[in-house]
């Protein structure tokens with residue numbers, strides 16, 4: 348059945364092992380992040396076997412369904428509407444809101460649990476985290492008085508909303524806050540979670556940020572890339588996941604539609620460049636599964652020119668292969684395409 352995504356758990360394992368080595372050089376613990384592949388159990392198993400330090404996902408549903416003995420971390424800020432589920436299914440959560448943390452405290456106390464809070468600090472990327480340095484110390488002090496939660500540490504997130512690249516000057520803001528909090532509490536913090544796959548270039552260059560002792564890594568394990576500059580990390584695989592889809596129709600058609608042009612299937616007014624007659628194919632996968640701009644054909648002569656809910660249109664004019672109906676095309680993936688394909692119930696997941 349097509350479309351299908353081929354998943355090579357062996358290559359994923361190689362990436363996890365390489366990542367562990369990179370982290371170990373700087374005494375950094377690793378949270379293996381599973382959200383981009385919907386925490387599929389076959390890959391959770393790999394993280395279990397390889398003994399990463401934590402397993403992390405942004406959805407409580409994924410943490411609930413996964414089978415693991417690793418400590419579980421909720422990556423998306425806990426919601427005050429689901430504190431019971433959070434303390435039940437996560438050992439730690441990332442947080443930035445004191446009211447929510449109070450509710451987590453109450454929920455954990457009621458269940459006789461001790462839930463770990465990683466307090467997020469915004470050092471400039473402007474997604475989650477407390478921005479003002481003075482606020483962080485007062486929140487940390489209040490958490491330290493609670494019974495149901497404990498302040499496990501501080502964390503920061505970069506290169507997500509603002510595209511800010513982790514470097515020593517930016518991360519110094521985190522280091523300064525850690526110093527403030529440790530001084531105010533009179534103890535050192537267990538976890539200082541410095542970032543995600545965009546931190547990898549710093550590891551490669553051997554730049555150690557004082558105090559940073561943890562990273563949360565998803566994309567590099569799944570796609571072999573760091574995310575500061577988007578480069579393949581040497582020794583990592585970029586083909587753990589491959590999309591295969593078949594050709595439903597193939598033939599010569601003009602490059603400009605004929606007739607009066609109104610709207611496309613998504614209410615947008617399309618525009619076209621006249622390239623004459625082209626050899627075109629229709630593929631059995633569409634916007635409901637993936638954005639065509641996020642697929643990277645193995646055959647680089649193939650250009651994906653558009654899509655609707657269930658179809659992608661490909662231009663095969665310059666391809667060397669004489670494709671025909673029923674042939675299967677293969678694609679490497681980006682973060683966006685992997686995320687949406689794994690989430691689509693219409694895409695078969697096949698382990699190789």
Ligand SMILES: *Cc1c(COP(=O)(O)O)cnc(C)c1O
Nearest residue numbers: 380422504543544563564565566
């Ligand atoms: C998704 C996520 C990560 C992992 O990021 P990658 O770029 O996939 O390594 C880390 N931290 C948080 C808070 C996240 O939401």
